Amino acid sequence: MTEPVDVLIVGAGASGAAFAWSMAETRMNILCLEQGDWMDPSDYPTTGNDWEARRFGDFGLSPNGRSRPEDYPVNDDDSPIKISNFNAVGGSTILYAGHFPRLHPSDFRVKTLDGVADDWPFTYEDLAPYYAQNDQMMGVAGLAGDPAYPPKEVPLPPVPLGTVGERLARGFNKLGWHWWPSDSAIATEEHSDRAPCINLGPCIMGCAQGAKGSTDVTYWPKAVRAGVNLRTHCRVREITVDENGLANGAIYYDAEGREHHQRAEIVVIACNGVGTPRLLLNSKSKAFPDGLANRSGLVGRNLMFHPYAMVTGLFEEPLDGRMGPAGCCMIGQEFYETDPARDFLRGYSFEITRGMGPVGSALFGMSQGLVPWGSGHHDAYAKIVDRTAGMVIICEDLPEEHNTVTLDPDLVDGHGIPAPKVTYRLSDNSQKMLAHASARGRELLEASGAVRCFTDAPLPPAGWHLMGTARMGTDPSRSVLDGVGRSHDVKNLFVIDGSVFPTSGGVNPTCTIQALALRTADYIKKNLDTLLD
Amino acid sequence: MSTLAAILDQIIPPSPDGRMPGAGALGLADAIEEAIAGTGGRDWLADNLAAIEAAAQDAHGTSFGELAAQDAEALLRTVDEARPGLVQGMLFPLYIAYYQHPDVARALGHEGRPPHPQGYPLEKGDLSLLDPVRARAPLYRQV
Numbered sequence: 001m002t003e004p005v006d007v008l009i010v011g012a013g014a015s016g017a018a019f020a021w022s023m024a025e026t027r028m029n030i031l032c033l034e035q036g037d038w039m040d041p042s043d044y045p046t047t048g049n050d051w052e053a054r055r056f057g058d059f060g061l062s063p064n065g066r067s068r069p070e071d072y073p074v075n076d077d078d079s080p081i082k083i084s085n086f087n088a089v090g091g092s093t094i095l096y097a098g099h100f101p102r103l104h105p106s107d108f109r110v111k112t113l114d115g116v117a118d119d120w121p122f123t124y125e126d127l128a129p130y131y132a133q134n135d136q137m138m139g140v141a142g143l144a145g146d147p148a149y150p151p152k153e154v155p156l157p158p159v160p161l162g163t164v165g166e167r168l169a170r171g172f173n174k175l176g177w178h179w180w181p182s183d184s185a186i187a188t189e190e191h192s193d194r195a196p197c198i199n200l201g202p203c204i205m206g207c208a209q210g211a212k213g214s215t216d217v218t219y220w221p222k223a224v225r226a227g228v229n230l231r232t233h234c235r236v237r238e239i240t241v242d243e244n245g246l247a248n249g250a251i252y253y254d255a256e257g258r259e260h261h262q263r264a265e266i267v268v269i270a271c272n273g274v275g276t277p278r279l280l281l282n283s284k285s286k287a288f289p290d291g292l293a294n295r296s297g298l299v300g301r302n303l304m305f306h307p308y309a310m311v312t313g314l315f316e317e318p319l320d321g322r323m324g325p326a327g328c329c330m331i332g333q334e335f336y337e338t339d340p341a342r343d344f345l346r347g348y349s350f351e352i353t354r355g356m357g358p359v360g361s362a363l364f365g366m367s368q369g370l371v372p373w374g375s376g377h378h379d380a381y382a383k384i385v386d387r388t389a390g391m392v393i394i395c396e397d398l399p400e401e402h403n404t405v406t407l408d409p410d411l412v413d414g415h416g417i418p419a420p421k422v423t424y425r426l427s428d429n430s431q432k433m434l435a436h437a438s439a440r441g442r443e444l445l446e447a448s449g450a451v452r453c454f455t456d457a458p459l460p461p462a463g464w465h466l467m468g469t470a471r472m473g474t475d476p477s478r479s480v481l482d483g484v485g486r487s488h489d490v491k492n493l494f495v496i497d498g499s500v501f502p503t504s505g506g507v508n509p510t511c512t513i514q515a516l517a518l519r520t521a522d523y524i525k526k527n528l529d530t531l532l533d
Numbered sequence: 534m535s536t537l538a539a540i541l542d543q544i545i546p547p548s549p550d551g552r553m554p555g556a557g558a559l560g561l562a563d564a565i566e567e568a569i570a571g572t573g574g575r576d577w578l579a580d581n582l583a584a585i586e587a588a589a590q591d592a593h594g595t596s597f598g599e600l601a602a603q604d605a606e607a608l609l610r611t612v613d614e615a616r617p618g619l620v621q622g623m624l625f626p627l628y629i630a631y632y633q634h635p636d637v638a639r640a641l642g643h644e645g646r647p648p649h650p651q652g653y654p655l656e657k658g659d660l661s662l663l664d665p666v667r668a669r670a671p672l673y674r675q676v
Contacts, residue, residue, distance in 0.1 A: 044649070046647060046648040046649040047647050047649045047650075048647050049633050049634070049635055049638075049646070049647055050633050051633075051647060051648060052629070052632075052633060053629045053633060056629075104673050104674070105673060105674065105675070105676045106673065106674040106676055108676070109676045112676070113674065113676065123676070124676075143660070143663075145667060147666065147667070147669045147670065147671050147672050147673075148671075148672045148673055149673060150671075150673065158660075160655040160656060160657045160658055161656070161657065161658025161659070161660075162655045162656055162658060163656065165658050166656075166658045166659060166662065169658070169659075169662040169663075170662065172666075173662060173665055173666075176665070178666055178669070178672055179663075179666060180663070180666065181660075181663075197652075198649075198650075198651070198652025198653070199652050199653045199654070199655040200648040200649055200652055200653070201648055201653075202648075208648075208649040208650070209649060209650075209652070320653075320655060320656075322643075323653040323655050324653075324655045333672060334672075336672070336673075337672065337673065337674050338674075358632040358633070358637070358638060358641060358643065359628065359629050359632040359633050361632070362628040362629075362631070362632045363625070363628055363629075366624055366625075366628060373543075373544040373545065373620055373624065374543065374544065374546070374606050374609075374610070375546060375606060377544075377545055377546070378545075378548040378553050385641060386641075
C-alpha cells in the first residue's frame with residue numbers, strides 16, 4: 001500500500017488530472033492521493049425535480065455549508081468573498097461552469113505594460129501549445145476568429161446562443177462592444193467518448209450527461225488506463241522532507257482514518273489556491289520551520305480572487321434562459337485591456353449567464369421584493385419567470401501581500417488537521433473596476449431591452465478562483481516557485497494549481513491552470529535525467 | 534385542511550383562473566413542516582400556528598381553515614404584522630417546494646420533469662450577428 005512511488009500528486013482536480021495524464025507516458029510509478037471520491041453522475045441534481053433545491057444542500061458551492069465528509073472547513077469570515085470549491089475526483093471542475101477563456105498576451109506582462117504587480121516568467125506564446133493540447137483533451141467548444149485573442153483553433157462548435165444570447169448580442173452590437181461565443185469545456189458534439197450537451201442548464205451542479213469537461217470524464221479515465229494509480233478518500237496532512245531538505249513523501253489518512261507515510265521521489269501539489277498553502281504551512285520541519293517551501297515568507301500571501309459583479313435584467317417577453325449551459329453563452333471583452341482614461345488599471349470580462357429556473361425566479365423575486373405573497377403572487381411571479389437574463393462580470397484582481405491564506409488557530413477538519421483561514425480586502429482598484437463594470441453591465445442590459453436591472457457587487461459566493469498563494473517568479477525572495485512551478489527551496493517539489501499565478505487576468509483560470517500543469521509535466525519529462533542534480 | 538396547509542394556501546393561493554394550484558391544496562404542508570423543523574424551527578412553527586388559530590377564533594369564532602379566502606388573508610396579514618417574520622420564515626422552503634413541483638411546472642408551461650435525461654432543444658442562434666465584431670481590428674494588446 002505504501003511502497004515508494006516515483007511521482008506523488010496530491011489532488012485529483014483540474015491540474016492534478018492533466019499532469020497525471022501527461023506524465024503517464026513515462027511509465028513511471030505515479031500515484032495521486034485525493035481526499036474525495038469518484039462522483040456518480042446518475043445522482044447529480046438534474047436527474048430529479050428537486051434540482052434547484054440541491055444547490056442549497058449537497059451541491060452547494062461553499063464547503064462550509066455543504067459539509068460533505070470529503071470537505072474541509074474554511075474560515076472565510078474575514079473576507080467579503082467566500083470560498084467555493086468541491087472535493088472529489090475532478091475537484092472543482094465538478095461544479096464549475098466550464099467557461100474556458102484563455103488569458104490575453106498582455107496578462108503575462110502586467111508590470112511591463114501597466115507598472116503594477118509582476119510579469120509572468122514566460123509569455124502567452126510559451127503557453128499557447130499547452131492551451132491547444134488542453135483544449136483538445138477537455139473538448140472545448142467555441143468559434144475561431146475572435147479579435148480579442150491571437151488566432152487560435154477551437155475543436156468543437158460553439159454552445160447555442162438561444163434567445164438570451166441573440167438578445168444580448170443585439171445589445172452588444174447596438175453599443176458597438178465586443179462579444180463572442182464563449183470558449184466552453186462543453187462537448188457540443190460527441191467528443192472522446194463523451195455524449196453531446198443537451199442543454200440541461202445548471203452545469204454548476206455537475207453534468208449528468210457527461211458533456212461538461214470535468215476531469216473525472218476527460219483526463220482521469222485516460223490517465224488511469226495508462227497506469228496512473230488514483231487513490232481516493234486519502235487526505236494528506238503534510239509533505240515530509242529528508243535530512244537534505246528534499247521532499248520525500250506525504251503523511252495521509254485513508255478512508256478508515258489510518259495514518260500512512262507515502263514515500264516519493266517527486267512531490268506535486270495540486271490542491272488549489274487555498275488547499276495548497278494550507279498543506280505547505282502544515283508541513284513544518286526543522287529545515288522549514290515556517291512551512292515547506294516558504295523561505296520567501298510568501299506561501300499563503302498575495303491571495304487573489306476574481307471580484308465579481310452580477311447584473312440581472314428583467315425583460316417583458318419570454319426568454320429561454322433556464323435552458324443551455326448556464327455559465328457559458330457569450331463573453332464580452334470590450335473593457336478587458338487597461339485604458340488610461342479610466343480610473344483603474346487592468347480590466348474585466350462580461351460573461352452572459354442565461355436565466356433562472358422556476359425556483360430561482362421565485363427566490364429572486366422574493367429577495368428583490370418583486371413577488372409578494374398572497375393574492376398578488378401569481379401576477380407578479382408571471383412577470384419574472386422565464387423573463388430574466390444577465391451576466392457575471394469577472395474583474396482582474398491584483399496581488400497584495402496582506403490578502404492571505406493562513407492556518408486557523410482553532411478550526412480543524414475531520415482528521416484534526418488545521419483548517420485554512422482567509423483574510424482578504426477588496427482593493428481600491430477592484431472597487432473602482434466593479435463600479436465601472438456594474439454600470440456598463442446595466443447599460444448593456446438596457447440596450448438589450450431589459451426593463452429593470454439588479455446589481456450585486458462584489459458577489460459574495462464568488463470565491464471560485466483561488467490564485468497567487470504560491471506564486472511563480474524568477475526572484476526567490478519575491479516568489480515561491482520558479483517559472484516551471486518548481487519550489488525555489490525544494491527542487492523535487494512542484495505546485496501546479498492556481499496558487500502559482502503571479503497575476504490573475506480577468507477570465508476564468510481553469511484552462512490556464514491546466515495548460516501550466518501540462519507545461520510543468522513537459523519540463524519534468526524532458527529533464528528527468530538531471531532534475532535532481 | 535390543516536392550519537399550516539390553510540396558511541400555505543394564503544401565501545400562495547390558487548390563481549383566479551384556476552391554472553396555478555394553491556400551495557396548501559398541493560399537499561406541501563408536511564414538507565414545509567419538516568424543512569422548518571430541520572432548521573431548528575419546530576417550536577417557532579407550533580407557536581405561530583397556535584397564534585393564528587387563536588386569532589381566527591377571536592375574530593371569527595372559527596378555525597383558520599374554515600375562513601373565507603379574503604378573511605383568511607386579512608387575518609394572516611394582521612397576525613404577521615404582530616409577529617414579524619411569521620410568513621417570511623416560511624417563504625424560502627415554500628417557494629422551493631412549490632416551484633419544483635411537477636404540477637406547478639406544467640401549469641407554468643414547463644415540462645414538469647427533471648432536465649436529465651431528455652434535455653431541451655435550444656436554438657443555435659444567428660452567428661451573422663458577429664459580423665460587426667469580426668470586422669474589428671484586434672482588441673488585444675501587442676506585447
